[in-house]
Amino acid sequence: MDRKPNSQTTAIWVLLNIAHKRVTQTFEAELKRAHLPSAAWYDILWALERAEEGMRQNELERQSLFDQPNLSRTIKRMVDDGLVTQCPAATDRRGRELRITEEGKALRAEMWKVYGGLMLSEIEDKVPSAHLSGLIEGLASLVPDKDEKLQGKLNSARDSAKN
Template structure:
């Protein structure tokens, strides 16, 4: 392949990764300071809360930042902590359906008390209002299957 990415494409790649790293570090620091689990746990709980009938692990993996091995370890820990349940999938018995528990909902809400204000200070206050929707649209084009974005 002789074709190179455009300057804009390269800038998007670099800035997307740097922005992700900086925002994630800030979120992790503040959650730790509040005595809460890592941001990835919030992502799992949020994903499961959006689907009250539960999700298969591979579905959750597609909508999170986890690779399969890390997600499996995290889910195991969250099940042990009573935040998530795992039941055999009725259609194949090898797969598992994951669901959030009441304790998981309570933890997600506690994490949201840190997470929500950070989203405002680290994203909403920094991205000019006139650019926000364009940024959302551009990112949505990278992950079109991810159409549920709610807190």
């Protein structure tokens, strides 16, 4: 082959997969242990709670890591569970206006006790401060700049930092 990945590239690729799987599995296991829904549900609930005036489903899709069909089904389950309401959108009869219910807000607050604690124990307490910015900038460099989902996530991260 013309060019061959160096050992640092290999380390990044391997570590990205391992770190993601280990951290994700810990989150999911702890949430399950507390009889709470998955982290993906938390992210949806939080996005909807921040959107006081409601949110179009396609906008939520852009801000989440769900693809469209999968989000559609997930929202349906959340509606069935009374966490979210779906109304026809005012200006576009194809669309759905999503809103979090009081029950949904209560569940999100409950989840935060576990979810936020995991962010502390699994990330904040583990990454030495010397590597914080390198980790953040390095991960960001792997994602296209104009990635709308990234911007949405980062905005929500900044907002949540203000709690």
